[in-house]
Structure formats: structure tokens, C-alpha cells
Amino acid sequence: MRRSKILLLPLTILTHGGGGHSFVFPVSKRSNGKVLFLTTPSSSSSSSNSNNSRGIEATNSAIEYSSMTTLPRHPDNDEANEILSDTEKALRAMQENVLFDACADEKQNEGRGTTAKTMSTTATGAMMAEEEDEVDIEQESVYANSYVDLGKVDTVGFDYDYTLVTYTKELLELIYGMALKRLVEEKEYPREMLEVGLKFDPFFSIRGLAVDRDNGWICHLSYTHKVSVAWEGRQRVSRSRLVSEYSGKRALSPSTRKQRLKPLNDLFSMAECCLMADTVQFFLDGDIPFCPRSAVNDVLGSITGTHVSGEFHRQVANEPEKYFEGKPYLKGVLDKMKESGKRLIFVSNSPFWYCDAGMNYVAGPGWRDQWDVVVTSAGKPAFYTEENRPFREVDITTGKVKFKQVLKLEKGRVYTSGCLKELTQRITWRYPLSFSHDEEDSPYDDIYSPLTSPNVMYVGDSLFADLVDAKREFGWTTAAVTPEVGWEIELQRNTEFVIADRAIEMLLNSLRLYQRSLGTGLRSKDDLEVMDKMERIVSKWRDEQTRLLGNPFGSVFRARYTPSLFAHSLRRYCDLYMSNVASLRHYSPQHRFYPESPKLLSHEIRGSNPECCDIDDPIFDIAC
Numbered sequence: 001m002r003r004s005k006i007l008l009l010p011l012t013i014l015t016h017g018g019g020g021h022s023f024v025f026p027v028s029k030r031s032n033g034k035v036l037f038l039t040t041p042s043s044s045s046s047s048s049n050s051n052n053s054r055g056i057e058a059t060n061s062a063i064e065y066s067s068m069t070t071l072p073r074h075p076d077n078d079e080a081n082e083i084l085s086d087t088e089k090a091l092r093a094m095q096e097n098v099l100f101d102a103c104a105d106e107k108q109n110e111g112r113g114t115t116a117k118t119m120s121t122t123a124t125g126a127m128m129a130e131e132e133d134e135v136d137i138e139q140e141s142v143y144a145n146s147y148v149d150l151g152k153v154d155t156v157g158f159d160y161d162y163t164l165v166t167y168t169k170e171l172l173e174l175i176y177g178m179a180l181k182r183l184v185e186e187k188e189y190p191r192e193m194l195e196v197g198l199k200f201d202p203f204f205s206i207r208g209l210a211v212d213r214d215n216g217w218i219c220h221l222s223y224t225h226k227v228s229v230a231w232e233g234r235q236r237v238s239r240s241r242l243v244s245e246y247s248g249k250r251a252l253s254p255s256t257r258k259q260r261l262k263p264l265n266d267l268f269s270m271a272e273c274c275l276m277a278d279t280v281q282f283f284l285d286g287d288i289p290f291c292p293r294s295a296v297n298d299v300l301g302s303i304t305g306t307h308v309s310g311e312f313h314r315q316v317a318n319e320p321e322k323y324f325e326g327k328p329y330l331k332g333v334l335d336k337m338k339e340s341g342k343r344l345i346f347v348s349n350s351p352f353w354y355c356d357a358g359m360n361y362v363a364g365p366g367w368r369d370q371w372d373v374v375v376t377s378a379g380k381p382a383f384y385t386e387e388n389r390p391f392r393e394v395d396i397t398t399g400k401v402k403f404k405q406v407l408k409l410e411k412g413r414v415y416t417s418g419c420l421k422e423l424t425q426r427i428t429w430r431y432p433l434s435f436s437h438d439e440e441d442s443p444y445d446d447i448y449s450p451l452t453s454p455n456v457m458y459v460g461d462s463l464f465a466d467l468v469d470a471k472r473e474f475g476w477t478t479a480a481v482t483p484e485v486g487w488e489i490e491l492q493r494n495t496e497f498v499i500a501d502r503a504i505e506m507l508l509n510s511l512r513l514y515q516r517s518l519g520t521g522l523r524s525k526d527d528l529e530v531m532d533k534m535e536r537i538v539s540k541w542r543d544e545q546t547r548l549l550g551n552p553f554g555s556v557f558r559a560r561y562t563p564s565l566f567a568h569s570l571r572r573y574c575d576l577y578m579s580n581v582a583s584l585r586h587y588s589p590q591h592r593f594y595p596e597s598p599k600l601l602s603h604e605i606r607g608s609n610p611e612c613c614d615i616d617d618p619i620f621d622i623a624c
Helices: 045-069 078-116 121-139 169-187 239-245 254-260 269-285 292-309 311-318 330-339 352-363 420-426 463-474 484-492 495-518 525-549 565-573 581-586
Strands: 003-006 011-015 022-026 035-038 155-158 209-212 218-221 227-232 261-264 343-347 373-376 391-394 414-417 456-460 477-481 576-578
Touching: 045 078, 045 525, 078 495, 121 484, 169 269, 169 292, 169 311, 209 269, 218 261, 218 269, 227 269, 254 261, 261 269, 269 292, 292 311, 311 352, 330 343, 330 352, 330 581, 391 420, 456 463, 463 477, 463 565, 484 495, 484 525, 495 525, 576 581
Parallel strands: 011 035, 155 343, 155 456, 343 373, 373 414, 456 477, 477 576
Antiparallel strands: 003 035, 011 022, 209 218, 209 261, 218 227, 391 414
């Protein structure tokens, strides 16, 4: 690939061939005042047209970038302008340095690759394995929201879907397609919906969203239940419409939320979210009058029908290699827990035959031997909250449910339905397996229930189906499987994201310093205009972060600049979270987890990370 140099603006443009996006950086002394962007050698008129399009895109990107790095000025406040000018210089220099470091790292990696060619095959393999391990450790850490001592956990429960087994992207495509067909054939939606090529888009939806039944909008909520961003079909809802719809503050009262919003919290719901948006957009494109509440109910009903019918379960069970991801570390994780003396409980909402197909694929035919109790079709969260749901045994040969009363839960057998109260009464465990137990410390000396204590840890992916009631009602230690952690860590290491993140930090710091320079009196129109322009620049950088994350809603854990409702629930109800159950292989069964920081309030944070710092602090060093 050749480099073409053109004189355009004092900026550096890198066009990434894979995504078709351009990101623009300030020009470096090392680029001789030229704009650099990568192009393919021109070999035909189509290539020429493509290059011309890229040049236009690069020009537009340069103009947009200029608006993101050129700060406003105050008409008559020199002190404020000095802050703004210094920030502007620091902002551009910071990006130049980050870009230069990234290029240096890339060149070093290329050099390392060349050197590696001279190594023996064994040495090269060892180096690659070492690098892979480093990446795995970073992305597969178990993160702690509270102190957890695994050594005191004597019973570990696991969910099945998206916990013990995870799925390829083909599963959500399958669910989407089946639900769309059901929507047309059973709900009598236009047959054209099957003919226009609607399909699941993995780059649209994320977890932790909610659909508003009254208007059909897909909403991303902050931890204060404020609607941070909403999409009507595939069109972003304007700020003015958000303010109008949600009474100025864009926040709904608890009673209104319960009436209007349907949470989309688990990974299965990503297909639900996408089908909802596509259905609304189909009506909008065709100028077809429709009732949003009816459309929402019909889509929800089609998705539910697809799950309840077992139609997609059968197809997945028949083609496990297509729909299930491999789990090379799962058996080792479970074996290590058993060897340390912990009991294992399998609790899933899926039917036994479906669980059996998936577990056979990821853990082998003898998978039930590892478990002390196996419960399928459990009906969570009712499994936690109801008290009069008896267990029934499943015939593992025929898959049929037996009629005899279950008086005791036995290892090697499979049960269905039930509830936690019944579980505690039907097991024969009388005392904790734990290891040296200090009875003076234990609140369970006289009425010990082995399944109503923090000594039980439950691992699952769905906050509200798996974990909330387990934590809230029974005090269990809870661990959430959140694959988004791994995905976002990888994306946020990208040079562009690092630059955007630091740019936002610098701009907000500049706003604080700017306000300090204005004193405590009333603000003039010019004072406020500068602040408004600065805030719009910050908003553009946040939009850039959203784009880099690859979906229209941004981070699962952030609703623009505040924690999302999903992140708030994760912190509130989950002691631990991880990208994959396999992450547990990096830890001893007696590992003690310490939260990174218990700080929650601004005044606590400022001690180590003050709100205001000077532009000439080391983090804003503008030396090249």
C-alpha cells in the first residue's frame, strides 16, 4: 500500500481500510506539514473514484476534526482565553503524542515479527503463547464490587444460557428470523417484511436497554432513570423530542416506568431489540399508520412464542457445532471447584434435553457427574420468590416428567420446576462443607440453612432473572457473566478511543478552570456562550466514543457521561462480574477478591483525582 501526500490542513488523517472510517490527528513535526492518509494504488477508474471518495471523506473528517479541536474564545477576558488557548495546544499535542506512541508500538511489533522469523518454531510458539496469556489475563479478570472470600463459599450455583454455554452470532440471527416469520404469519404483519431482507444486526442493539410501549422507542437509561438516548426505529430521537416526551428532565417516575418501559436486560433480548426497531422503521418507511403499543406487544409476543415453542431450541440442539461456542476451560474450572470441596448446583430455565445437548458439547457426556443438584425448567425468577412449587423428576432417558412426589434431591438425577424453599427442604446437607468454621462468627449456628447464606455463590448472565432475588432475598454472593467487559476493554484500548477519552478529560478540566477564572458572580452572555460551545465540543467527542464502540447506544456501562442503569444494577446486586466463566481459572478456589475502589461520591474521589488541575501538569505535557 502506497502513501499519497496532499497538502490540506495542518492535520494528519488515517483512513482505516477495514471500517471505512477516517480519524484525524494533529500534524506532527515528523510529517513535514503534510496530510497523510492511506490509499490503494490507482489501477482503474473505479479505484480512482474510490480514492476520490476517500479524499472527500478525509476532507470532511478534517473539517469536523477542526471543530473538535478548535476551542472558542472569550471576547474580553484574557485570563479565560489563556486557559482556552493552553488547553487547545495541550489537546493537539496530547493527540500527537498518543498517535506517535501508537505508531512506534506498531513499528516495534512489526520489527518483533521480523525478528521472530529467525527464531525456532518452538521459541516463536512460546512467545506467542506468553503474549496471548497476557491479553487473556487483562480481558478475563474477575472484577469485584465488594469483598468476597471464595474460601468461605461452599456451594456454587450456575445458570446455563450465556453462562455455562455461550452462543455464536448465528443464534440471535436464528431467533430474529423465527420471530419475524411468526410476526408475519401469526400476527398478520405485511409479508413484505420477509421480502425486504430484514435480519438481525449485531451492531445495533446492546444489553440494558428498554423499549417504551407508548411510542416504540428503544431507550438507554442512566442510573437515575433518565433517558440518555433513544431511537425510533433506526433514527435517533432528537433532544427536543426527548425533553417533550419525558417532561423536561427526561426521567420517568417509578409508576410510569413500570407501566411504559419493558427492560431488555439479557443477551437474548438483543434480537428482540433489533426486531422492534426494524418493525417500527418498516412502518415509518412505508408511511403506514400504526399503534406503537400494539407493535411492541406483537413483537414481544412473537419473541416469547419463539422461546416457548422450543422451535429454536430443537434446531440448536441438532447443530451444536454451529450455535455453541467451544468451552475448553469449563471442565477444568468445575473440576477445580469440586476438588476444593465445593458443592455444585445447576439451575436453568431451559428444558433438560436442551441443557443436555449443550453440556454434552462443551463438557462431555458425563457432565452430570460433576453436579450435586441439577434443576432444569426452573422458571427463574419465580424459583426464588414463590414458596409452593414442588419439584418433579425428569426421566433422563425419555425426557418426560415423572408424577411421583420428590422427597429428596439426589445426585445424578434431574429435576424440574421447584423453588428455593423446597430446595432447602429436600437436600440432605446439614452443615456447611467449610473448612475451618468459626462458630462465634457465624449467624447460622442454630438454624443453619446451607442455601440461605453468603456461603452460596450463584453465577449467571441475567441480572434480574438470575441474580437480583438471589442477592436481595437470600443474601447469596452473586457473580455476573458480562461478556461486554471483554469486548469494551479491547475497543477502549484503540488509539482513537484513548484520544477521545483524554480529550474529554482535558475539556472538562478546562471548563472547571474557566469557571474558576470567572469568579463567583453572575455570568455574562459571553461567559455562557463560551461554556455552551465547549460543552458541544465535549458532546462531539462523546459521539466519537460511541461510534468507536460500534453501536448507536455506546457503552453498556455508560449512558453518555453517567453510569447506565445496567451498570448501577450490576454494582448494586453483583459482588463479582467477569466476561466469561473461564475467567475463574485464573484464581484459586480460596482467592479473596477486593474491590478496586469503594469511592462513590465526588468529594471522596477528589482526594486522589482533584476536579481541577493546571494545564501545565504532567498529564497535559505538550512537549513532543
